[in-house]
Amino acid sequence: MPNNKEPSQRQLRVGQEIRRIISSEIERGEVRNLQDIDTMVTITKVRVSPDLKYCNVYIMTLNGEHLKEVFEGLTLAAGHFRKSIGRNTNLRYVPEIVFRVDDTFAEVDKIEKLLHDPRVQQDLK
Numbered sequence: 001m002p003n004n005k006e007p008s009q010r011q012l013r014v015g016q017e018i019r020r021i022i023s024s025e026i027e028r029g030e031v032r033n034l035q036d037i038d039t040m041v042t043i044t045k046v047r048v049s050p051d052l053k054y055c056n057v058y059i060m061t062l063n064g065e066h067l068k069e070v071f072e073g074l075t076l077a078a079g080h081f082r083k084s085i086g087r088n089t090n091l092r093y094v095p096e097i098v099f100r101v102d103d104t105f106a107e108v109d110k111i112e113k114l115l116h117d118p119r120v121q122q123d124l125k
Helices: 009-027 067-076 078-088 104-116 118-124
Strands: 041-048 054-061 096-101
Touching: 009 041, 009 054, 009 078, 054 067, 067 078, 067 096, 078 096, 104 118
Parallel strands: 054 096
Antiparallel strands: 041 054
């Protein structure tokens, strides 16, 4: 969904509602695929397409632990989440859910390490 426009208020509201529904189901342990994984899952952002038919849900785990297993489990449970969103909202179309790993924090760490590198510090002085 490469889109240069800012999301509309409706996209933002639908995204927040989807985030709330998915987060609460994960928190309550209602996702079978995640029951054996002991880590905290965070939904960092939700991006909904302008036509509200597609939704990217960005996830992260605590310290990146079990990230691959969580990602796979959530991807398998996408249909479950769509049903739950359909039951709990008044949307005409329930968006197709695509889970993605949020690598923003990894990029920030990489930049921080580069900035603290002695060679870079020397160049900055």
